[in-house]
Every structure is written in C-alpha cells, then in structure tokens.
Amino acid sequence: MTGTVSVSRRSFLVASVAGGAVLTLDASVVLSAVSSTAPADVLNAFVRINADNTVTIGAKNPEIGQGVKVMLPMLIAEEMDLAWEQVRIEQTDADEKRYGPQVAGGSTATPRNWLPMRQVGAAAREMLVMAAAKTWGVDAATLSTANGAVLQASSGKSATYASLAKVAATQTPPDLAKVTLKEPAAFKIIGTSKPGVDVPKIVKGEPLFGIDTRVAGMAHGAVVKCPAHGGTVASFDDAAVKAIPGVMGVVAVNSGFVPEGKNDTLVIVADSWWKASKAREKLAVKWDDAAVTGFSTAKYEADAAKIVAGTPQTSVFKAGDPDAALANAAKVITADYEYPFLAHASLEPQNCTGLFKDGKLELWAPSQSPANGRNETAKFCGLTPDDLTIHLTRIGGGFGRRLLNDYMVIAGQVAKAMPGKPVKVLFDRTDDFRNDFYRPAGWHRLTAGLGADGGLVAFKDHFATFGTDGKPIRAAQMAPGEYPAPVVPNVDLGVTYMATNLATGWLRAPSSNAMAFVFQSFLDEVAEAAGLDLPELMRRTLGEARELPGERAKFNTGRARGVIDAVCKSAGWKGREKGRGFGFYFSHLGYFAEVVDISMAGGAVKVDKVWVAGDIGAHIINPLNALNQAHGCVIEGLGQAMIGQKIVQEAGAITAENFGDFALMRIDAAPREIAVEFVKTDFPPTGLGEPALPPVIPALANAIYSLTGKRHRRLPLEMV
Amino acid sequence: MSVSFTVNGRKRTVEAEADKPLLWVLREDLDMPGTKFGCGAGLCGACTVHLDGEAVRSCQTPIADAAGKQVTTIEGIATNDLGKRVVEAWTALDVPQCGYCQAGQIMSATALLKQNPKPTPDDIDGWMSGNICRCATYLRIRAAIRKAAGLPAEMADASALPSSALPSPATNAEQLA
Numbered sequence: 001m002t003g004t005v006s007v008s009r010r011s012f013l014v015a016s017v018a019g020g021a022v023l024t025l026d027a028s029v030v031l032s033a034v035s036s037t038a039p040a041d042v043l044n045a046f047v048r049i050n051a052d053n054t055v056t057i058g059a060k061n062p063e064i065g066q067g068v069k070v071m072l073p074m075l076i077a078e079e080m081d082l083a084w085e086q087v088r089i090e091q092t093d094a095d096e097k098r099y100g101p102q103v104a105g106g107s108t109a110t111p112r113n114w115l116p117m118r119q120v121g122a123a124a125r126e127m128l129v130m131a132a133a134k135t136w137g138v139d140a141a142t143l144s145t146a147n148g149a150v151l152q153a154s155s156g157k158s159a160t161y162a163s164l165a166k167v168a169a170t171q172t173p174p175d176l177a178k179v180t181l182k183e184p185a186a187f188k189i190i191g192t193s194k195p196g197v198d199v200p201k202i203v204k205g206e207p208l209f210g211i212d213t214r215v216a217g218m219a220h221g222a223v224v225k226c227p228a229h230g231g232t233v234a235s236f237d238d239a240a241v242k243a244i245p246g247v248m249g250v251v252a253v254n255s256g257f258v259p260e261g262k263n264d265t266l267v268i269v270a271d272s273w274w275k276a277s278k279a280r281e282k283l284a285v286k287w288d289d290a291a292v293t294g295f296s297t298a299k300y301e302a303d304a305a306k307i308v309a310g311t312p313q314t315s316v317f318k319a320g321d322p323d324a325a326l327a328n329a330a331k332v333i334t335a336d337y338e339y340p341f342l343a344h345a346s347l348e349p350q351n352c353t354g355l356f357k358d359g360k361l362e363l364w365a366p367s368q369s370p371a372n373g374r375n376e377t378a379k380f381c382g383l384t385p386d387d388l389t390i391h392l393t394r395i396g397g398g399f400g401r402r403l404l405n406d407y408m409v410i411a412g413q414v415a416k417a418m419p420g421k422p423v424k425v426l427f428d429r430t431d432d433f434r435n436d437f438y439r440p441a442g443w444h445r446l447t448a449g450l451g452a453d454g455g456l457v458a459f460k461d462h463f464a465t466f467g468t469d470g471k472p473i474r475a476a477q478m479a480p481g482e483y484p485a486p487v488v489p490n491v492d493l494g495v496t497y498m499a500t501n502l503a504t505g506w507l508r509a510p511s512s513n514a515m516a517f518v519f520q521s522f523l524d525e526v527a528e529a530a531g532l533d534l535p536e537l538m539r540r541t542l543g544e545a546r547e548l549p550g551e552r553a554k555f556n557t558g559r560a561r562g563v564i565d566a567v568c569k570s571a572g573w574k575g576r577e578k579g580r581g582f583g584f585y586f587s588h589l590g591y592f593a594e595v596v597d598i599s600m601a602g603g604a605v606k607v608d609k610v611w612v613a614g615d616i617g618a619h620i621i622n623p624l625n626a627l628n629q630a631h632g633c634v635i636e637g638l639g640q641a642m643i644g645q646k647i648v649q650e651a652g653a654i655t656a657e658n659f660g661d662f663a664l665m666r667i668d669a670a671p672r673e674i675a676v677e678f679v680k681t682d683f684p685p686t687g688l689g690e691p692a693l694p695p696v697i698p699a700l701a702n703a704i705y706s707l708t709g710k711r712h713r714r715l716p717l718e719m720v
Numbered sequence: 721m722s723v724s725f726t727v728n729g730r731k732r733t734v735e736a737e738a739d740k741p742l743l744w745v746l747r748e749d750l751d752m753p754g755t756k757f758g759c760g761a762g763l764c765g766a767c768t769v770h771l772d773g774e775a776v777r778s779c780q781t782p783i784a785d786a787a788g789k790q791v792t793t794i795e796g797i798a799t800n801d802l803g804k805r806v807v808e809a810w811t812a813l814d815v816p817q818c819g820y821c822q823a824g825q826i827m828s829a830t831a832l833l834k835q836n837p838k839p840t841p842d843d844i845d846g847w848m849s850g851n852i853c854r855c856a857t858y859l860r861i862r863a864a865i866r867k868a869a870g871l872p873a874e875m876a877d878a879s880a881l882p883s884s885a886l887p888s889p890a891t892n893a894e895q896l897a
Contacts, residue, residue: 065818195814202819205754205794212753274744396820623882635856659763668845670858673876
C-alpha cells in the first residue's frame with residue numbers, strides 16, 4: 001500500500017505508482033449515509049491495477065457470511081467498467097482511518113456504501129480515461145471504457161487499464177462527489193449473481209477463519225470464567241495446573257465487562273489448546289459472585305407477571321387519551337406476550353490470536369466491529385489504539401455476537417502478559433453459550449380498542465424489559481414508532497425496567513426479532529376481533545402511501561402495502577385459511593411480508609413452505625447471495641420460534657452447555673421451499689442481512705392458530 | 721503415545737495423549753485446520769471426517785482409535801471421484817454463507833452418497849440432520865446433494881437459486897500481508 005489518506009470533509013482521491021505498472025488509488029470521501037440527518041460517514045477504498053490487467057479490490061468490511069466481501073467490490077468494479085473475471089478481492093486489515101467504517105452490523109453495508117463505493121470506481125475510471133486522452137492526444141469525451149480497457153470507437157484504438165496505470169497515476173483526481181455514475185440501465189455487474197469469493201477455499205478446507213490462525217511458535221489459551229455472570233476472581237490456586245507439562249501459565253484478565261481493576265477471566269496457556277482445556281479441571285478458583293447469584297429466569301418471570309399488571313415506569317410514546325378511548329371502545333382486546341433470552345451460538349466459537357512485541361500488539365480477530373475492539377483492547381492493555389494492528393479473518397458466523405469484543409480484549413491482555421509469544425485464545429462451546437451477550441427477554445401486556453366501525457382507536461403496551469437508571473440496557477429497548485403506534489390516535493407504549501446481571505447484546509434483527517412476534521401476533525388477534533384477516537387490517541391501518549416518522553428511518557406505508565400485496569398474490573392468500581399465517585415487519589430499512597404454510601405431521605407442526613416478499617429498494621446487487629440471506633433469515637426466525645430455543649438462568653448462571661440444551665435448526669426441520677420475491681421500488685438499495693427474519697415468527701404463530709385454534713403468545717412456541 | 725495412521729493417503733505418526741481427539745491432532749499436530757471445532761460433543765457435525773470410509777465425528781474419536789486406519793479430511797476429499805462431484809456441486813450452487821460448517825457438510829454428504837447414491841429428499845434430511853448449519857444453507861445443501869448424485873432438481877430447488885445462470889467463480893487474491 002502506498003500513501004496515507006487524511007480524513008477531511010473535502011472529497012479527494014490520491015493516486016501513486018507503486019512498483020512497476022501498478023496504479024494504487026486511495027480514495028477518501030465524506031458522504032451522508034442513508035439520510036441527510038444521519039451522521040456523515042468517512043469512507044475510502046483501495047484499488048490496485050496489476051500488470052496483468054487484473055484489478056485487486058480491497059474488501060473492507062468483516063465477512064460473517066453475509067456476502068459483503070463480494071458485494072462491496074462489485075460496486076467498485078461496476079463503475080470502473082471491469083469485467084468480473086478481472087477482479088481479485090483482498091480482505092483489508094481493520095483501519096478505519098484508511099477505509100472508513102468497517103462494521104458488520106445493522107444491515108448497514110449496502111446503504112452506507114452504495115454511493116461511495118461506486119464513486120470510488122467511477123473516479124478510477126475517469127483517471128484512466130484522462131490518461132488515455134493524454135497519451136493519444138485526443139479529447140477524453142471521444143473515449144469510452146469496457147472490460148478494463150479504454151476505447152476510441154472512431155479510430156479503433158484501445159489500451160488496457162494496466163498499460164495506462166502509470167499515466168493515470170499522474171492525473172489530478174476528480175472530485176468524488178462530481179464523478180459521473182452509470183445509469184442503472186448500463187449496469188453489467190450490479191444485479192448479476194456472483195458466487196462467494198472464498199467458496200473455492202472453503203470447500204478445500206483452507207485456513208480462512210479466526211480459529212485457523214497459525215503464527216509460528218504460537219501458544220493456546222483456554223478460558224475459565226465465573227459461572228454466575230459478572231462474578232470476579234477472588235483468588236485462585238494454579239499450582240496443580242502449572243505442574244502439567246506443556247502448561248506455560250495462568251493469566252488473570254478483565255474481559256472488558258466488569259469494573260476496571262477486577263478480573264473475571266482466567267486463561268490457561270499451554271502448548272496445545274486441548275491440553276489447556278483439559279487443565280481447567282485442576283484450576284481451583286474462588287469467585288466473588290454474591291451480588292449476582294440472585295438472578296434467575298424464574299425470578300424474572302415472576303417479577304414480570306406483576307410488573308405488566310401494574311403501571312409502567314415510563315413511556316416511550318404517548319398520544320391522545322388511550323384510557324378514555326378504551327373506556328368508550330366497542331371492543332377491547334387484551335393479551336400477554338413474552339419471549340426469552342437467546343444466545344447467538346455462532347458455529348465458530350469465540351476466539352482471537354494476539355502477539356505483543358516491542359510495545360505493539362498484533363491481533364487476528366474475527367470481529368464484527370474491530371474499531372470498537374481496538375479501543376477497548378487498547379484500554380485494557382494500557383496501550384494506545386495506534387499500537388494495535390488488527391487483521392480481519394473470515395468469521396464463522398456473527399449474528400451480532402461479535403459486535404462485542406470480549407475475546408479480543410482477553411486475547412490482547414494474555415498476549416501482553418507473554419511478550420514475544422503469539423497466543424490464540426479459544427472458547428469451547430460451553431464457554432460460548434455461557435458467556436454470550438444475550439438477546440434480552442421481554443414481557444408485554446397489550447390492549448387494543450376497536451371503535452364501532454371496527455377501526456383501531458386505542459393501543460397500549462406495558463413492556464417489562466431490562467434496564468438501569470430508567471434506561472434500557474443494550475438491545476432491550478422498544479422503538480416509539482413500533483407499529484401500529486404511529487397510526488392509532490390514542491397510544492401508550494409503557495415500559496418498566498428490571499435488573500439483570502446478564503450482559504445483553506444485539507442478535508440478528510435486534511429488537512425486531514422479538515417485537516415482530518409480539519405486535520404482529522397481537523394484531524392478528526385484533527384483526528380477527530374486527531372481522532378481518534391480518535393483511536387487510538394492515539392495509540386499512542396503513543392507509544394511503546405516505547411516510548410515517550421513525551426513530552432512525554421513515555416508514556413508507558406505500559412500500560409496506562407493496563410487499564403485503566405481493567406476498568398475498570404470490571401465495572394465493574384468500575383470507576383466513578387453515579394452516580396459513582401472515583406477518584409483516586419493517587426493520588433495517590427493509591419491508592418484508594411473509595406467509596407460512598404448515599401442516600401436522602405425526603402430531604407435530606411442520607413448516608412446508610414460506611413465501612417472502614421484500615422491498616429493499618431499486619436493486620438486488622447480488623441475487624445469488626440475496627437468496628441465501630433471505631433463506632438464512634427465514635430459517636433462523638423459525639428456529640427462534642419452533643425448536644425450543646430459550647436461555648435459562650439459575651443462580652446467576654446460564655444452564656445451557658451445548659447444542660443439546662439450546663437447539664439450532666437442522667435440515668430436517670427446515671422448510672422444503674422458501675419462495676422469495678423482491679419488489680423493486682425507486683429507492684436506494686438497503687441491506688438484507690436482517691429484515692427478512694422478523695415477520696416469519698408471527699407468520700408461523702398465526703399459522704398455528706389458524707390450524708389448531710390455539711393462540712401461542714410465548715416464545716419459544718409450544719409446538720403441538 | 722505414538723500413533724501412526726494415514727491421512728489423505730499420507731502416512732503420519734504423532735506423539736499425543738491417547739485420549740486427544742483426532743480433531744485436535746489434525747488441527748494442532750498436523751496443521752490441517754480444515755476440519756472444524758464446533759461443539760466438542762458430537763452434536764454439530766462440523767468436525768466430520770471419514771475413518772476407513774465411514775463418517776465419524778473427529779471430536780469424539782480419541783487418536784488411539786485412529787491407529788492404523790485411513791483418515792480422509794476435507795483437504796483430501798476431492799481426490800476421489802465422488803468427493804470431487806460433491807465439492808463441485810457445492811461450488812456451482814454457491815452453498816456456503818459463512819462457510820464454517822461446510823467441511824463437515826461435504827464430508828457427511830459424500831458419505832451419504834457413497835452408501836446411498838440416489839437419496840430421496842427424506843433420505844437427505846435424515847442423513848444430514850447431524851450437521852448444523854447456523855447460517856441455514858439447507859435448501860442449497862439439499863440441491864447440491866441432488867446435483868452431485870445426478871438426480872433431477874426437485875421443484876423446491878428452484879427456490880434455492882436465482883433463475884439467472886451462474887457465472888464462473890471469481891478468483892480470490894491472497895489476503896493482504
């Protein structure tokens with residue numbers, strides 16, 4: 001790599017020649033992301049034209065299976081006018097000063113990068129055209145590009161990008177904000193299917209993942225943590241462990257989630273992970289956990305039952321006079337809904353490799369948010385963020401777990417304690433289940449009032465969730481725009497916060513994965529009371545196409561209706577039918593409506609087919625990957641509902657040890673068919689890692705109700 | 721103890737505790753990280769290898785049990801015709817998402833087709849249910865197994881892939897040094 005890019009509000013592009021006929025472009029651009037109110041995102045890309053006219057494109061974001069390692073380079077390649085066969089893709093290191101935001105979370109990669117990555121590609125193309133114009137002494141306006149070459153139709157002249165790279169590097173870079181982008185009709189790469197760039201390596205078992213990291217002379221660390229969350233080390237005796245041949249030592253560290261000065265993690269370091277793992281049974285530890293052993297699932301459930309019957313502590317949204325409206329309503333519907341804590345259970349257990357040498361820390365980190373990990377690790381290691389080099393590995397599943405960087409903070413401190421010795425710290429499956437950042441449980445008491453004409457006149461929720469000091473803890477909040485709140489005249493979305501010792505976190509489609517179940521199931525009850533089916537209730541309450549205010553994004557009722565109508569058409573929805581259920585949800589800027597078809601097989605519910613209609617804007621950048629993402633969302637959502645997923649806590653500790661206690665979806669429970677349709681609308685494309693997940697859960701619950709007459713109001717659903 | 725066995729056709733001898741699982745011998749002692757650690761309890765299938773031609777969970781196979789036997793791993797599966805067909809189907813249908821479980825999936829699928837060359841949809845689901853894919857690539861796993869078996873695509877396979885034809889895979893460059 002060459003050059004450095006300073007961050008400024010002025011868009012610019014720097015080009016230089018590095019080693020022969022190689023053009024290196026570092027581009028940095030400041031743009032607003034999704035809307036003008038979103039914070040400005042700084043972003044740059046890395047493009048290298050190789051001597052053989054292949055073009056190496058840096059993929060900056062962590063790859064967790066969402067396909068971003070192909071998608072972002074597609075945007076650059078499109079505007080550079082490359083043939084896809086010319087493209088080589090490299091994972092960049094973590095370096096936000098150089099590359100801009102590098103986060104795998106919130107389905108943000110597409111909306112954040114759609115314009116900036118294309119502008120980077122277009123700017124590179126313009127410089128190559130300028131180079132050809134200069135070389136040939138012709139007007140740049142007479143030139144065109146295709147397949148990595150500049151052409152002049154009138155003379156028949158052509159030159160490869162590689163042959164122009166040196167001259168291109170001397171051109172004044174264009175203003176990224178003013179480069180000409182292709183009209184969508186001219187797209188040759190965007191909208192075409194591109195397979196995963198690492199697939200040829202995956203099927204050969206080549207090392208790609210964090211757990212595969214191998215550094216010469218590497219040691220291995222296994223962790224010992226307090227069973228009760230938040231417990232810290234009072235004392236430990238490692239004499240028996242140290243006596244084991246091959247064990248190098250025991251390091252006490254802070255994972256970053258207990259107060260500074262305390263330690264909550266002991267890492268046994270040995271010449272083999274298997275050895276370190278086995279040595280754990282010989283480590284005698286006294287834990288300081290008196291403050292956290294009083295928390296349990298049973299206590300939360302008992303407390304929540306009392307809470308939802310009482311007055312909320314606070315409200316996230318209020319409108320009109322819901323109590324008066326309910327008193328005058330023709331019909332009042334009320335029901336309690338609940339869902340449990342969930343683990344992420346990514347298949348690659350948490351791990352990170354570190355090497356501390358000469359005051360600098362080098363990390364190989366499967367992190368979804370490496371910039372946060374850098375700052376936290378630096379803090380707990382007593383280093384500055386610039387002392388850290390972070391290599392991004394492929395990630396064996398994220399789902400939000402690796403947005404929190406405890407494994408990096410731990411590995412950094414262990415490495416620092418053993419200067420010159422590379423150390424890989426690896427959780428086993430039980431460590432992984434018991435030291436997660438859980439999707440928080442929640443309890444809701446919902447009340448709706450229908451007017452004499454069947455219209456929805458009042459809506460109330462009392463949500464028992466987790467928080468401190470009157471504020472929700474991570475991922476435990478409810479949005480004020482939770483549908484149908486914005487379209488009902490009298491509303492109170494009330495909340496009461498409970499305490500927990502558990503660390504919570506974002507699980508794929510956070511908040512939405514729970515709220516969709518609660519609100520769309522309850523609305524199915526409301527629809528029935530109004531003599532309607534849920535799609536029809538949605539249409540009537542959505543009304544004409546308009547934008548409703550939202551916390552992070554406006555909700556377009558027309559786009560919502562578009563996907564509702566599309567899925568009803570494709571599934572042949574004919575109103576309430578036995579064995580069919582419907583759900584809609586808007587999350588992460590994506591509108592999704594889904595229909596689930598079920599049947600009874602051997603006394604159990606079987607999901608036969610799922611119909612998905614989604615609106616994520618004007619373009620599906622990579623249809624091949626888009627389908628995989630939609631399938632993954634649907635099946636994961638079904639898993640949260642139908643196979644008993646629930647994290648249970650006793651005496652402050654998680655009881656689950658392995659997949660026998662917390663099941664994941666297996667192939668025999670997955671539907672045979674998932675029909676996905678994208679409704680294209682004239683909006684910039686948005687992300688697909690999450691929004692297809694939430695509606696499948698209420699669609700399943702509503703289908704079970706239609707088949708059996710039993711209304712399931714608790715996740716996981718008790719499957720008959 | 722000293723244990724000798726054959727891995728992907730090559731004779732290997734390792735010094736290891738008798739109870740050390742084959743998984744960790746492969747990953748740590750033989751520097752073959754293609755076989756993955758998922759659960760350590762035989763519940764997820766990520767560590768599936770073939771031992772004398774049978775699919776086993778290498779996390780549950782003490783190295784002593786591998787003595788004198790033939791081990792095939794993901795690194796070597798494509799050297800036989802059936803394994804090659806499975807790997808090619810996996811690539812052609814772009815099965816992986818994160819890819820972490822796929823070595824185990826491919827090893828299980830190859831073992832299935834070896835003893836049941838024309839599996840029914842129920843056969844596939846029954847056999848493959850020991851392998852978890854957390855990303856849930858199950859529709860494409862089914863379609864890839866049918867493709868490798870030379871079976872006609874099920875109606876349901878149409879929903880596993882976009883209608884547009886698949887291009888050839890892009891070539892990845894080495895990770896930045």
